[in-house]
Amino acid sequence: MMKIKLSDVNNANGKRYKFAFSAAADKFDFPIEDYRINGTLKVSGTVENTGISYCFKGTIECDKHFICDRCLEEVTEKQVHAFKEVYKEKMSVNEPDVNIFSGDFIDITKLVRDIVVAEQPINNLCKPDCKGLCLKCGTNLNKSECNCDDAAADTRLTVLGKLLEKKIH
Numbered sequence: 001m002m003k004i005k006l007s008d009v010n011n012a013n014g015k016r017y018k019f020a021f022s023a024a025a026d027k028f029d030f031p032i033e034d035y036r037i038n039g040t041l042k043v044s045g046t047v048e049n050t051g052i053s054y055c056f057k058g059t060i061e062c063d064k065h066f067i068c069d070r071c072l073e074e075v076t077e078k079q080v081h082a083f084k085e086v087y088k089e090k091m092s093v094n095e096p097d098v099n100i101f102s103g104d105f106i107d108i109t110k111l112v113r114d115i116v117v118a119e120q121p122i123n124n125l126c127k128p129d130c131k132g133l134c135l136k137c138g139t140n141l142n143k144s145e146c147n148c149d150d151a152a153a154d155t156r157l158t159v160l161g162k163l164l165e166k167k168i169h
Ligand SMILES: [Zn+2]
Pocket: 068, 069, 070, 071, 072, 073, 125, 126, 127, 130, 131, 132
């Protein structure tokens, strides 16, 4: 789906070619997780034929939809992921980070999917310092304070519990 024609790169000025793709997130076969990548993914950047490899540099823009682990609010987050990847026709033994291609095209569809999945943090948080819910009265502590004494300590314990839970599974 996101295919670069190598002859376009080789014929471009300085063998450096600009690309830009956009495609619906549901075309990427994202795994079922506790979040959804939805809307349109935009991928753009340059690919350069260095003589020994095709070097990609670009960014992926996507929308992530999830429920915050701490405060349970629904969140749609705009994400931008920068990437740099090298493609070669053959990989030598000491180059585990190199991607392999064969033929006249490089298809970066799966690469894009793998980058987006790998970049997701363990926790889904509306913001890094989300204060979460008070366990006693249910107040969203990002929005207002409550009068329960040990609310903050309880919230931290819940988060720790969730972290442990995720590591176990
Ligand atoms: Zn939150």
